Amino acid sequence: MGSILLCGADLLLRHEGRWSVQKRGFLGVRDQSIDYIGVDRPTATYDEEITLGGHLLMPGLYNMHTHTPMTLLRGLGSGLTLDRWLREAIFPVEDRLTPDDIRVGTELALLEMLASGVVSFNDMYYMPEITADAVLSAGMKANLNRPIVGFDKDEPYAKNQRVRESLQFFDTYHKAGNGAVLVDFAIHAEYTSFDELVKPYAADCLARGARMHIHLSETVKEHEECKIRHGTTPTRWFLDMGVLDSPVVAAHCVAVEPEDLDILQDRGVTCVHNPSSNMKLGSGFMPLATMLDRDMKVALGTDGAASNNNLNLFEEMHLAALIHKGHAGDPTIIEPGQLLDMATVRGAAAQGRTNAGELAVGQAADIVAIDLRKPHLVPNSDTLSLLVYSAQASDVAMTMVNGRVLYERGVYHTIDATRVLEEAAACALRLGLPVDGN
Amino acid sequence: MGSILLCGADLLLRHEGRWSVQKRGFLGVRDQSIDYIGVDRPTATYDEEITLGGHLLMPGLYNMHTHTPMTLLRGLGSGLTLDRWLREAIFPVEDRLTPDDIRVGTELALLEMLASGVVSFNDMYYMPEITADAVLSAGMKANLNRPIVGFDKDEPYAKNQRVRESLQFFDTYHKAGNGAVLVDFAIHAEYTSFDELVKPYAADCLARGARMHIHLSETVKEHEECKIRHGTTPTRWFLDMGVLDSPVVAAHCVAVEPEDLDILQDRGVTCVHNPSSNMKLGSGFMPLATMLDRDMKVALGTDGAASNNNLNLFEEMHLAALIHKGHAGDPTIIEPGQLLDMATVRGAAAQGRTNAGELAVGQAADIVAIDLRKPHLVPNSDTLSLLVYSAQASDVAMTMVNGRVLYERGVYHTIDATRVLEEAAACALRLGLPVDGN
Numbered sequence: 001m002g003s004i005l006l007c008g009a010d011l012l013l014r015h016e017g018r019w020s021v022q023k024r025g026f027l028g029v030r031d032q033s034i035d036y037i038g039v040d041r042p043t044a045t046y047d048e049e050i051t052l053g054g055h056l057l058m059p060g061l062y063n064m065h066t067h068t069p070m071t072l073l074r075g076l077g078s079g080l081t082l083d084r085w086l087r088e089a090i091f092p093v094e095d096r097l098t099p100d101d102i103r104v105g106t107e108l109a110l111l112e113m114l115a116s117g118v119v120s121f122n123d124m125y126y127m128p129e130i131t132a133d134a135v136l137s138a139g140m141k142a143n144l145n146r147p148i149v150g151f152d153k154d155e156p157y158a159k160n161q162r163v164r165e166s167l168q169f170f171d172t173y174h175k176a177g178n179g180a181v182l183v184d185f186a187i188h189a190e191y192t193s194f195d196e197l198v199k200p201y202a203a204d205c206l207a208r209g210a211r212m213h214i215h216l217s218e219t220v221k222e223h224e225e226c227k228i229r230h231g232t233t234p235t236r237w238f239l240d241m242g243v244l245d246s247p248v249v250a251a252h253c254v255a256v257e258p259e260d261l262d263i264l265q266d267r268g269v270t271c272v273h274n275p276s277s278n279m280k281l282g283s284g285f286m287p288l289a290t291m292l293d294r295d296m297k298v299a300l301g302t303d304g305a306a307s308n309n310n311l312n313l314f315e316e317m318h319l320a321a322l323i324h325k326g327h328a329g330d331p332t333i334i335e336p337g338q339l340l341d342m343a344t345v346r347g348a349a350a351q352g353r354t355n356a357g358e359l360a361v362g363q364a365a366d367i368v369a370i371d372l373r374k375p376h377l378v379p380n381s382d383t384l385s386l387l388v389y390s391a392q393a394s395d396v397a398m399t400m401v402n403g404r405v406l407y408e409r410g411v412y413h414t415i416d417a418t419r420v421l422e423e424a425a426a427c428a429l430r431l432g433l434p435v436d437g438n
Numbered sequence: 439m440g441s442i443l444l445c446g447a448d449l450l451l452r453h454e455g456r457w458s459v460q461k462r463g464f465l466g467v468r469d470q471s472i473d474y475i476g477v478d479r480p481t482a483t484y485d486e487e488i489t490l491g492g493h494l495l496m497p498g499l500y501n502m503h504t505h506t507p508m509t510l511l512r513g514l515g516s517g518l519t520l521d522r523w524l525r526e527a528i529f530p531v532e533d534r535l536t537p538d539d540i541r542v543g544t545e546l547a548l549l550e551m552l553a554s555g556v557v558s559f560n561d562m563y564y565m566p567e568i569t570a571d572a573v574l575s576a577g578m579k580a581n582l583n584r585p586i587v588g589f590d591k592d593e594p595y596a597k598n599q600r601v602r603e604s605l606q607f608f609d610t611y612h613k614a615g616n617g618a619v620l621v622d623f624a625i626h627a628e629y630t631s632f633d634e635l636v637k638p639y640a641a642d643c644l645a646r647g648a649r650m651h652i653h654l655s656e657t658v659k660e661h662e663e664c665k666i667r668h669g670t671t672p673t674r675w676f677l678d679m680g681v682l683d684s685p686v687v688a689a690h691c692v693a694v695e696p697e698d699l700d701i702l703q704d705r706g707v708t709c710v711h712n713p714s715s716n717m718k719l720g721s722g723f724m725p726l727a728t729m730l731d732r733d734m735k736v737a738l739g740t741d742g743a744a745s746n747n748n749l750n751l752f753e754e755m756h757l758a759a760l761i762h763k764g765h766a767g768d769p770t771i772i773e774p775g776q777l778l779d780m781a782t783v784r785g786a787a788a789q790g791r792t793n794a795g796e797l798a799v800g801q802a803a804d805i806v807a808i809d810l811r812k813p814h815l816v817p818n819s820d821t822l823s824l825l826v827y828s829a830q831a832s833d834v835a836m837t838m839v840n841g842r843v844l845y846e847r848g849v850y851h852t853i854d855a856t857r858v859l860e861e862a863a864a865c866a867l868r869l870g871l872p873v874d875g876n
Contacts, residue, residue, distance in 0.1 A: 023873075074816075078823040081769055111813035220767075279764030280827070309827040310814040318753075323761060326717030329658075331519055375549035376748040378512075378859050379866035381873065385516040389718070389747040394832030421816050428817035435461075435819065 002047040003030040004403065009052035009369060011037060012059070012383065014345065014358045019337045021383045027057055029365040032402040037361055054373040055397060056383065058340075059358050060119025060366035061313045062347020065213075065251040065272040065301030067125045069097065069105035071112065072427055073306035076434075082219060082281045090306060096431055102127045104423045106134040111417055112311045114140070114407040116393030117368040119400075120351060122249055122272075122301065124186050124213055128169055136177040138414045139406050141366070143249075143351045144173070145186035145213050150197040157200045166201075170210060180402070182211075182352060187243065189215040190234040191222050195241065202242040211352055212243055216250035216271075219283045223255035235260035244269060249350050251301060254284045261287075261294065270297040270350035273342070275319040277303035289324050289333040299350050300342045314393040317343055321388045336384035365403035370395050440485040441468040442841065447490035447807060449475060450497070450821065452783065452796045457775045459821045465495055467803040470840040475799055492811040493835060494821065496778075497796050498557025498804035499751045500785020503651075503689040503710040503739030505563045507535065507543035509550065510865055511744035514872075520657060520719045528744060531869055539865050540565045544572045545858045550749045552578070552845040552853075554831030555806040557838075558789060560687055560710075560739065562624050562651055566607055574615040576852045577844050579804070581687075581789045582611070583624035583651050588635040595638045604639075608648060618840070620649075620790060625681065627653040628672040629660050633679065640680040649790055650681055654688035654709075657721045661693035673698035682707060687788050689739060692722045699725075699732065708735040708788035711780070713757040715741030727762050727771040737788050738780045752831040755781055759826045774822035803841035808833050 006029070011022040028036030028046060036042040070090075077089025097105075102125070113121060120141035123131055128144045135142045146166040157163060166185060174183040185205040187193055205212050217223045217234050226234045235256060238244055244267040253271040256264070264271060273286045291298050300320065302311045317339045325331050348357030356364045370387070372380060374395060380386050399407040406414050428435075444467070449460040466474030466484060474480040508528075515527025535543075540563070551559060558579035561569055566582045573580045584604040595601060604623060612621040623643040625631055643650050655661045655672050664672045673694060676682055682705040691709040694702070702709060711724045729736050738758065740749045755777045763769050786795030794802045808825070810818060812833060818824050837845040844852050866873075 071813075072817060074828065075818070075820040075823040078820060078827065079770055079773060085769070108813055108816060115813065275764075276760060279760040280769060282763045282767050282769035284764060284767055305814075305828075309823065312814065312830075315756075319757075319760070322714060322717040322757070323764065325720045326713075326722060326761065327765065329720050329722055331523070331718060331720035332517055335517060373859065375509075375546055375553060375855070375859065376743075376750065378546060378862045379510060379871060380513070381866065381871045382513040382516060385513040385747065389516065390512060390743075392750075392830055392832055394830055417813070421811060421813065424816045428819065433817060433819045 003028065004048045004050060005042070005046035006057060007049055007051050009055040009057045010372070010383070011057050011359055013037070013360070019340055019384055027359065027367070029400070029403045032365055034359060034361055034363050034365050037359065052369055054371065056370040056372055057359060058368050058370060058387070059344040060368050060399065060401065061117045061343045062299065062351065062357070063113060063118045063121040063302050063311060063313050064249060064270070064299040064347045064350060065122055065124070065274055065303055066109070066311060067304035068109035068121070068123050068131055069102045069125050070304035070306045071108040071311070072101055072105040072424060072431065073304070074309050076306055078309070082283070085281065085307070093431055093433065099127055099130055101427050101431065102130045103134060104420065104427050106131045107415055107420045108424045109305070109311055110134060110138045110140060111412060111415055111420060114138070114399045114412065115396060116312050116314060117396040117399055118311070118313055119366040120347070120353070122213060122351065129173065132173045132176060132181045135181055139401055139404050141180045141353070141401060143182045143184050143211070143213070145169070145184040147186035147188045147213070148197065148201055149188045149192040150194055153194055153196060157197060160197060163197070163201060167204065170208060184211040184213045185246070186213040189222070190226050190237055198241045198243060202245065205246045206242065210246060212246045212248045214238065214243065214248060214250050216253050217255040217260070218252035218278070220255045233257055233260050235263050239263050239267070247352065249299070251303070252278060252283070253286050254278055256287070261290065261296065265294055265296045268297055270299050270346070272299045272301045273320055274301045274303040275316055275323055277307040279323070280307055285323060285327055288320060289328060292334065292338055297346065297350065298342055299347045300339070312393045313343055314391055317388050336388040339388050340384065365400060367400040368396055369398035371397040441466065442486045442488060443480070443484035444495060445487055445489050447493040447495045448810070448821070449495050449797055451475070451798070457778055457822055465797065465805070467838070467841045470803055472797060472799055472801050472803050475797065490807055492809065494808040494810055495797060496806050496808060496825070497782040498806050498837065498839065499555045499781045500737065500789065500795070501551060501556045501559040501740055501749060501751050502687060502708070502737040502785045502788060503712055503741055504547070504559055504561055504749060505742035506547035506559070506561050506569055507540045507563050508742035508744045509546040509749070510539055510543040510862065510869065511742070512747050514744055516747070520721070523719065523745070531871065534869055537565055537568055539869065540568045541572060542858065542861045542865050544569045545853055546862045547743070547749055548572060548576045548578060549850060549853055549855055549858055552576070552837050552850065553834060554750050554752060555834040555837055556749070556751055557804040558785070558791070560651060560789065567611065570611045570614060570619045573619055577839055577842050579618045579791070579839060581620045581622050581649070581651070583607070583622040585624035585626045585651070586635065586639055587626045587630040588632055591632055591634060595635060598635060601635070601639060605642065608646065622649040622651050623684070624651040627660070628664050628675055636679045636681060640683065643684045644680065648684060650684045650686045652676065652681065652686060652688050654691050655693040655698070656690035656716070658693045671695055671698050673701050677701050677705070685790065687737070689741070690716060690721070691724050692716055694725070699728065699734065703732055703734045706735055708737050708784070710737050710739045711758055712739045712741040713754055713761055715745040717761070718745055723761060723765055726758060727766065730772065730776055735784065735788065736780055737785045738777070750831045751781055752829055755826050774826040777826050778822065803838055805838040806834055807836035809835040
């Protein structure tokens with residue numbers, strides 16, 4: 001792996017929960033970790049030096065809820081209601097996806113995420129072995145799972161095919177690539193499960209010391225229907241099932257009620273905000289400002305490219321910074337530093353990754369370089385504000401994971417981008433996806 | 439000027455108000471206008487050919503409300519209320535701006551807008567002669583004005599310095615550069631004016647056959663205070679003053695009431711949506727869906743970089759596509775084609791520019807090329823959806839105005855970008871702007 005010294009960039013540091021900028025410093029990387037940060041050139045020697053004047057180094061981003069293979073479904077059914085979007089645009093294509101489609105869709109997603117500064121992500125999709133192999137081959141990090149759903153209450157737990165795949169995937173891939181891939185448990189949602197399935201699965205998760213990934217109260221409709229079905233909110237139902245006894249990452253949390261917030265906070269559940277998807281599907285707004293005020297655990301995600309329609313975490317930071325101010329009529333809520341927390345260190349924590357998410361000696365060298373020499377980033381009177389309100393994913397000049405440069409100004413070092421783009425177009429054709437209605 | 443044939447790009451066309459895509463076509467440019475569009479290579483010869491396979495050609499964008507020199511104030515006072523933001527962050531710096539700052543701030547804005555596909559904009563700021571010269575030198579288009587404000591009711595109309603500057607600017611610069619620069623009249627806002635100033639100014643505007651640019655009901659506060667002051671809404675007050683007898687571009691329109699909508703529609707006022715700025719300052723949401731349903735005139739703007747914090751019309755299209763769906767809880771409202779209308783042809787119409795805003799034979803050759811060969815734009819199952827939900831300003835590969843390529847993959851042909859970025863940093867230093875609080 002060797003060692004690299006990054007010279008002359010501004011450094012986005014974090015001390016006791018507050019971000020600050022060290023102007024024109026040095027950052028040393030050795031054995032996959034950061035081994036030096038300072039204003040002065042270190043005395044140790046490094047195999048390689050990269051000069052990065054005019055750039056900002058920041059921790060790599062964590063996309064905490066997505067469905068990577070769905071990049072192939074990008075743009076399908078825009079403008080439909082959630083129900084119609086799923087039934088008419090998404091499910092029919094998903095039924096036709098082959099293992100090769102899953103691989104290509106995943107690789108396409110990795111290209112997009114690396115180019116926009118994402119170093120690790122939380123996925124939820126089927127055939128996760130294919131996604132795991134692609135992640136390992138690309139040199140990225142991810143928390144993956146095989147989500148369970150169940151429709152037949154008479155089927156014994158042990159016979160559920162998805163449960164078996166989920167457990168087997170855990171046993172085969174958990175901590176693969178020296179911990180680059182972590183395997184979680186996952187329950188698609190309350191409305192696609194039932195007690196007899198979820199209770200033993202939650203117990204299995206707890207017994208393995210695993211983490212859990214769920215969809216939670218994405219829409220008012222599913223939230224209210226759960227109350228009719230179970231007499232409780234989805235949050236309370238997951239609590240009753242024992243699901244919240246493990247560390248949980250819960251996507252969406254749009255329709256949660258005050259009592260739900262109490263439960264989620266008490267159990268230390270990480271609520272993942274997906275602003276693009278929730279707006280595009282007309283679901284609404286996660287109560288982010290309230291959650292931050294309560295000091296609850298929160299993180300950021302893109303959701304799948306089919307309901308976004310991209311995997312751009314800079315865009316999600318930007319949206320999360322703006323929409324709650326507009327919705328609440330209050331420009332003082334939600335600070336840039338809180339969004340950077342969500343996109344970095346809070347994501348790492350929710351994935352169960354220690355020594356990750358910040359630029360500090362001893363941390364994993366998961367580093368993004370932002371090119372500040374762009375008209376829209378000048379002048380730079382406030383770097384945090386600049387990153388959240390002005391910067392674009394395309395300002396990412398370099399993405400490094402575990403000390404290895406995976407992306408550099410349009411060039412990918414571990415994925416053949418030309419091949420993937422050609423394969424993706426071929427998949428779309430073979431799947432019979434529309435081409436501008438022509 | 440010569441002639442150019444653009445070969446092999448997809449073409450975003452518009453027929454009877456509906457957008458469509460012509461795959462792999464030819465577009466000819468001659469004498470500043472489009473002279474050929476077709477699937478087959480034209481028989482006429484062109485001085486130059488540009489091969490653009492894998493690209494989409496679309497009409498250039500219109501940023502219909504901004505304050506270009508305020509790019510120097512980018513990022514100041516993030517998180518403050520509108521009142522405090524103006525008094526503590528903005529006004530003190532604006533008081534110190536020199537003509538040189540105005541020039542540099544404008545040039546910085548032109549760099550950013552050209553790189554993001556903007557061909558023309560509606561500005562509102564002082565020292566507009568400097569902005570006009572910069573626009574003409576850059577080869578862009580703009581509707582400019584010297585906005586009036588008035589605080590001394592005893593001062594006779596003819597003595598108001600800003601009125602005199604406004605009229606003189608009109609007489610000197612209107613239609614400069616063969617119509618590249620158009621000069622409008624402008625009233626900053628109801629709350630910074632009074633009857634004795636606005637009535638004769640509106641009459642002067644009408645007498646000259648000019649257009650008018652105003653801020654209108656940006657916040658509930660200013661809207662309600664107007665009702666206390668005048669007994670009418672700002673819209674009704676502008677109507678009573680005769681302002682709406684001229685063609686008007688009204689920025690924001692957040693707090694408008696149903697009766698205001700009747701007036702604005704009746705008078706054909708163009709309401710300019712500035713979603714970033716209105717959310718960032720906590721002002722709220724212009725009722726865009728209602729306005730579109732009523733078939734009112736609407737367009738898009740960024741507002742100044744100080745309250746945005748950039749000048750990125752792709753971002754505004756994206757926000758306008760998402761936020762109203764989230765706010766209304768309805769994913770079916772506001773279609774991508776309506777947002778493309780607002781960003782192109784409706785902007786051109788509101789600027790009083792004929793034969794502009796679409797790709798069609800006889801139209802001005804104001805053309806943007808989008809590079810579709812990016813991971814986040816693959817696959818392309820729906821080009822309109824792709825442009826609004828997936829595309830980034832950085833996907834702009836070329837911006838052409840009046841048949842002249844002004845920007846091409848990071849290179850500017852009419853502005854020295856390196857000089858401007860250095861000058862902007864020097865201005866920031868001289869103005870004493872903060873540098874990360876360090």
